[in-house]
Every structure is written in C-alpha cells, then in structure tokens.
Amino acid sequence: MTEITRRSAIGTLAAGAALAAQPAFAAAPIVGKQAAGVYRNKIGDMEVTIVTDGARTFPMPDTFVRNVAKEEVGKTLEASAMSLARMTVPYNPMLINTGGKLVLVDTGNGEGDAKGEVGYLLPNMAAAGVDPKQVDVVVITHFHGDHITGLRRADGSLAFPNAEVKVPAAEWAFWMNDENMAKAPDAMKGAFANVRKAFDKMGDRLTHYEMDKEVAPGLTPFATHGHTPGHTSFTLQSGKDKLIIQSDVTNNPALFLRNPGWHVMYDMNPQQAEATRRAFFDRAAADKTLIAGFHYPFPSLGYVEKDGANNFRLVPASWQTKI
Amino acid sequence: MTEITRRSAIGTLAAGAALAAQPAFAAAPIVGKQAAGVYRNKIGDMEVTIVTDGARTFPMPDTFVRNVAKEEVGKTLEASAMSLARMTVPYNPMLINTGGKLVLVDTGNGEGDAKGEVGYLLPNMAAAGVDPKQVDVVVITHFHGDHITGLRRADGSLAFPNAEVKVPAAEWAFWMNDENMAKAPDAMKGAFANVRKAFDKMGDRLTHYEMDKEVAPGLTPFATHGHTPGHTSFTLQSGKDKLIIQSDVTNNPALFLRNPGWHVMYDMNPQQAEATRRAFFDRAAADKTLIAGFHYPFPSLGYVEKDGANNFRLVPASWQTKI
Numbered sequence: 001m002t003e004i005t006r007r008s009a010i011g012t013l014a015a016g017a018a019l020a021a022q023p024a025f026a027a028a029p030i031v032g033k034q035a036a037g038v039y040r041n042k043i044g045d046m047e048v049t050i051v052t053d054g055a056r057t058f059p060m061p062d063t064f065v066r067n068v069a070k071e072e073v074g075k076t077l078e079a080s081a082m083s084l085a086r087m088t089v090p091y092n093p094m095l096i097n098t099g100g101k102l103v104l105v106d107t108g109n110g111e112g113d114a115k116g117e118v119g120y121l122l123p124n125m126a127a128a129g130v131d132p133k134q135v136d137v138v139v140i141t142h143f144h145g146d147h148i149t150g151l152r153r154a155d156g157s158l159a160f161p162n163a164e165v166k167v168p169a170a171e172w173a174f175w176m177n178d179e180n181m182a183k184a185p186d187a188m189k190g191a192f193a194n195v196r197k198a199f200d201k202m203g204d205r206l207t208h209y210e211m212d213k214e215v216a217p218g219l220t221p222f223a224t225h226g227h228t229p230g231h232t233s234f235t236l237q238s239g240k241d242k243l244i245i246q247s248d249v250t251n252n253p254a255l256f257l258r259n260p261g262w263h264v265m266y267d268m269n270p271q272q273a274e275a276t277r278r279a280f281f282d283r284a285a286a287d288k289t290l291i292a293g294f295h296y297p298f299p300s301l302g303y304v305e306k307d308g309a310n311n312f313r314l315v316p317a318s319w320q321t322k323i
Numbered sequence: 324m325t326e327i328t329r330r331s332a333i334g335t336l337a338a339g340a341a342l343a344a345q346p347a348f349a350a351a352p353i354v355g356k357q358a359a360g361v362y363r364n365k366i367g368d369m370e371v372t373i374v375t376d377g378a379r380t381f382p383m384p385d386t387f388v389r390n391v392a393k394e395e396v397g398k399t400l401e402a403s404a405m406s407l408a409r410m411t412v413p414y415n416p417m418l419i420n421t422g423g424k425l426v427l428v429d430t431g432n433g434e435g436d437a438k439g440e441v442g443y444l445l446p447n448m449a450a451a452g453v454d455p456k457q458v459d460v461v462v463i464t465h466f467h468g469d470h471i472t473g474l475r476r477a478d479g480s481l482a483f484p485n486a487e488v489k490v491p492a493a494e495w496a497f498w499m500n501d502e503n504m505a506k507a508p509d510a511m512k513g514a515f516a517n518v519r520k521a522f523d524k525m526g527d528r529l530t531h532y533e534m535d536k537e538v539a540p541g542l543t544p545f546a547t548h549g550h551t552p553g554h555t556s557f558t559l560q561s562g563k564d565k566l567i568i569q570s571d572v573t574n575n576p577a578l579f580l581r582n583p584g585w586h587v588m589y590d591m592n593p594q595q596a597e598a599t600r601r602a603f604f605d606r607a608a609a610d611k612t613l614i615a616g617f618h619y620p621f622p623s624l625g626y627v628e629k630d631g632a633n634n635f636r637l638v639p640a641s642w643q644t645k646i
Contacts, residue, residue, distance in 0.1 A: 028458075030369075031363060031451075033645075034644050040358060055645075081611070081641070116645050118644070134350045135351075319375070319378070319620050319621040
C-alpha cells in the first residue's frame with residue numbers, strides 16, 4: 001500500500017463505528033522481518049563473512065543435556081535469557097574469501113523450513129552480494145544435518161554447482177559404512193539417510209581430506225573428534241591473524257562453554273567430546289584466539305575466558321562497523 | 324570489474340615477470356566493508372530497529388576512568404578483547420515504529436567522519452528501507468555530541484525534515500544557559516557550542532518534555548540524571564512487552580556495567596551518575612528486563628545479571644532471525 005492509500009483508508013475508517021479498534025498507520029510501515037544476518041571480518045588479507053542460516057527456538061528436550069538434571073539446565077538457561085520452554089540454537093555457516101578462492105564452511109539446514117526459523121543461508125548470501133555459483137569450495141566439518149543439508153536445494157539440485165566438496169575422511173568412513181547404519185539406533189537412521197541424500201552422485205567433485213593438511217589457502221583442519229567420529233575444526237591463518245573455526249566443539253555456549261562437562265545429546269562419544277572440549281577451550285583461553293562457533297549467536301565470533309578452574313565464558317566480539 | 328575482465332587481467336599478468344608478487348583473484352571479490360548494521364526486534368505490537376552509527380576504536384585517554392588506575396582499566400579491557408591501545412565505543416541510535424509514529428531515539432555523530440568509523444546512521448536507515456523524511460519524532464536523551472550531532476546533515480540542513488524534535492526540559496535548561504557556558508571549563512565549551520548549532524532555528528518543531536509523561540505512544544521518559552544534568556532513559560511498553568532504553572547510564576558495558584563504581588570522564592556529576600547506575604542495574608537485574616544501551620556493542624540489546632554483590636555483567640540478547 002502507498003502512503004496515500006493508507007491515509008485514505010484511515011479517513012474512511014474515521015467515519016465508521018470500528019475506528020476505536022483500528023490502529024493508526026505510521027507513514028513508515030512495520031517491516032515484520034529481520035534484517036539480513038551478514039557480518040564481515042578481516043583475517044589478515046582474507047575476508048570472512050558469517051552468513052547466518054537462522055536459529056531455532058524450541059522447548060528443551062528432556063535429555064538435551066544427558067548427564068545433568070533438567071532443573072539445573074533450566075537455571076543456566078535463565079541466566080542467559082532463555083528457559084526450558086524457549087531455548088535457542090543458532091546456525092552460522094561462514095564464507096572465506098582467501099583472495100584466490102571463495103570457500104564455504106558448512107551449509108546449514110537447507111531450504112524449506114515451514115516455521116521460517118532456518119534456511120536463510122542462500123538469502124543471506126544474496127544480501128552479501130554472493131552468487132552460489134561463485135563458491136569454489138565447500139568444506140564440511142561433520143555430517144550432522146544442520147551442516148550438510150544445505151548442500152542441496154529443496155528440489156535436490158546442487159546449491160553450489162561449481163564447488164568442490166571436501167569432507168573429513170574419518171567422517172566419511174563412519175557414516176557411509178552400511179554396517180554402522182544397520183546397527184544404529186532407530187533415532188539415528190534418519191541421519192544416515194540424510195548423509196546419503198546430501199552426498200548422492202557428487203562424483204569427482206567430492207574429495208576426502210585428512211587432518212593437518214591445508215584444504216584451501218590458510219585453512220588447515222585439526223581433529224576435534226567426539227561430537228562425531230570425524231568431527232573437525234579449522235585454523236584459518238593469514239599473515240599474523242588467526243581464526244579458529246570450532247564447529248560443534250560446543251553446542252550453545254550458554255550451556256556447554258560455561259559447563260564443558262555437560263554432554264549435549266548430539267555428542268556421539270560424550271567422554272571423547274568432553275575431553276576434546278576441555279583441551280580446546282583451555283588452549284583458546286590461554287591463547288586469546290578469536291573463535292567462530294557454528295552455534296554461537298550471530299555473528300558467532302568471540303573469545304573464551306576462564307570462569308573458575310573448570311568452566312569458561314564466551315566474550316562475544318564487538319561488532320565492527322569499519323573493517 | 325566483471326569476472327571476465329579480471330580473468331583476462333590474470334591472463335595478461337601470467338605473461339609478465341611480476342606474476343609471483345601478484346595475488347590470484349577470486350571470482351568473488353573481497354568486499355572490504357561491513358554489512359549494514361540493522362537489527363529489528365518486536366516489542367508487543369511495535370517494531371524497534373537498531374540502526375548503528377558505527378563504533379570508534381582509539382587508545383584510551385589517561386583519564387577515561389577518572390577514579391581508577393589506568394593499569395587496572397587495562398586489565399579489564401583485556402578481559403573483553405580490548406586493550407589500552409585499542410578501546411572500542413559503539414554508538415547505536417534506535418528507530419521505534421509504534422504503528423502510528425516512527426520515532427528516532429538519538430541521532431549519532433553526524434556525517435563526515437574522516438576516519439570512516441562513525442556516521443553510518445543515514446546509510447543504515449537506507450539499508451533498513453527508511454527514508455529520513457518518514458521520521459515523525461526525534462527524541463533526544465541528552466545533549467552530548469554523539470547523540471545530537473546527527474540532527475543535521477554535513478551542510479547544516481535538517482537530517483529529519485518532517486520530524487518534531489523532543490528534548491528533556493532539564494537538559495535544555497542547563498545547556499542553553501549562557502552563564503553555564505561562560506563558566507564551563509575550556510574543554511567543555513565545544514559541547515555547548517555544538518548544542519547551539521544542533522538546535523539552531525528549530526522553531527516550533529522543538530519541544531521540551533518532562534519526566535514520566537509519554538513523548539510518543541508507549542514511550543515514557545524517566546530521570547537518570549548524573550551523566551548530564553537532564554540525562555533521560557525511557558520505558559517502551561507495548562502489551563506485555565517492555566524495553567528499557569538506558570542511553571548513557573553506562574558507557575561501554577565491559578568497563579562500567581562490570582564496575583558501576585567506575586566514573587567515565589563524560590559523567591558530569593560522577594557521584595550522582597554512580598548512584599543512578601547502581602539503582603538502575605539493581606532494578607534491571609531483578610526484573611530481567613530487556614535493555615537497549617546506546618554504547619553496547621551492536622545490536623546493543625541485552626540483559627543484566629548480577630556478578631557478586633556490587634557488580635554486573637551484560638548478557639547480550641541472542642540475534643533472532645525470525646521476529
């Protein structure tokens with residue numbers, strides 16, 4: 001509606017009995033949707049762009065934290081403006097422009113979420129001025145659905161048609177093993193099926209990477225196994241600048257960074273995941289390295305500080321207008 | 324440059340001796356500037372849009388915290404990924420669409436910052452789809468330059484030509500008093516001059532507001548004097564939802580929310596400002612109210628939690644993709 005039309009509508013309403021129940025209209029309409037979730041950060045000569053896929057808000061499943069009473073988790077959620085009834089988990093893929101390659105790290109939940117909470121990777125890439133055809137490499141950290149489903153559009157076509165797809169060799173070995181699928185609990189069968197769907201008929205474009213060897217300029221994987229059998233984090237180094245891409249060493253930091261001994265239901269080997277998490281954050285806190293967390297609130301960059309002997313806290317990086 | 328042109332350029336370079344020193348070019352160019360800093364939040368039926376004016380990063384002046392040793396301030400800055408050499412202060416004006424009025428709360432630093440750190444209010448409003456002509460009301464919280472200078476364009480014209488301008492009566496009385504200007508220390512004379520320039524020849528469009536009386540639907544001022552003689556905060560209420568707009572009850576929360584007894588050099592009556600700050604955050608922590616802070620990192624919304632008996636901590640609100 002144009003402004004004139006709206007003002008005319010108010011004029012018409014003014015003559016009617018229903019006026020009291022009608023709100024006035026501002027000249028500027030209420031937009032009703034979020035601005036694009038795009039954030040750029042310079043790492044040396046490279047440009048990192050966080051392009052959020054969105055966030056889901058949902059009642060916490062009873063077993064979300066496997067080894068802690070629900071009531072205690074509830075108190076911790078409330079300390080971060082959430083609750084057992086409304087917990088939020090964000091999803092933040094990342095573009096890295098190395099100057100020579102455009103690399104996408106993880107792909108989000110894919111299109112077509114009926115609730116409109118996630119599926120924003122492609123619209124946010126468009127807002128960032130990036131055509132999916134420009135992506136040269138997609139690097140996958142692990143094979144959970146919120147990281148791989150966005151490899152394909154809703155119609156099954158490749159979302160990044162010109163990209164190589166690089167996956168951790170250990171992750172591929174685990175998930176593509178039919179014996180592992182056969183013996184998996186029913187609740188996990190869908191995840192195995194989703195892996196097969198996401199990577200179907202990729203042919204030569206798909207390759208497996210090993211730890212500690214660059215997958216793109218400056219981008220080096222290191223093992224943070226436990227969350228999944230081949231779960232991988234990355235160091236991005238350019239000149240003196242460094243960024244650590246943790247992926248899912250923690251899920252929501254308000255729960256699992258503050259309490260690294262808590263086991264999220266998605267940790268496939270909880271003991272290994274906890275040991276990985278403690279070692280990872282001891283190092284991150286000591287080194288004061290900038291960390292990107294797939295499940296940190298957008299723009300999902302921050303620093304880790306110690307909070308007592310065994311716990312940690314996220315210090316979100318302050319939004320920079322000038323980069 | 325188009326992609327073809329760039330690839331041709333690479334081809335040309337490949338024939339030349341300078342090749343080794345030349346970086347390769349990605350098909351996707353490095354953008355080199357931040358995405359728009361726009362964030363929307365629903366408060367009842369109203370829509371609040373944070374439109375950041377930017378952030379300044381600078382070496383901390385020796386007397387930035389008047390009553391604390393520089394070394395101690397440095398340690399606290401480092402705990403938040405800043406340092407004495409690089410402290411960041413963000414500036415975040417806010418639009419409120421009440422459904423009937425489009426209200427702008429504070430106006431930022433104005434245009435024409437040579438360093439490109441601030442002056443983003445108008446471009447970010449454009450990114451938010453708002454024409455400055457659509458602003459119905461500008462509400463000013465206090466008369467420091469980073470809140471009022473954006474009332475005018477670089478050429479002196481009104482930035483919001485159709486807007487009423489509402490200012491705190493107590494603030495007007497103090498700053499427009501020529502005796503106060505005459506007896507002000509030299510370092511403050513510029514601030515008095517800037518007030519006169521910002522509000523020059525506003526005529527009938529400018530009005531003075533009193534505490535505790537709505538200045539726009541749902542938007543009610545309350546006294547938080549001390550930072551300046553008439554410094555004002557606001558409650559925005561719509562239905563059951565409430566937002567408190569603190570303005571400058573604290574400057575950077577990493578320093579002054581964590582340590583409410585610290586006196587920033589801009590607090591004109593430090594004792595009164597501290598008493599105001601402690602009372603304000605005791606209440607905010609107890610009520611768990613959503614707070615908007617002009618100097619909080621963009622998107623500048625968060626909750627306050629107690630940290631020991633006398634200190635506080637900011638819990639940034641998690642970015643919502645669906646509103």
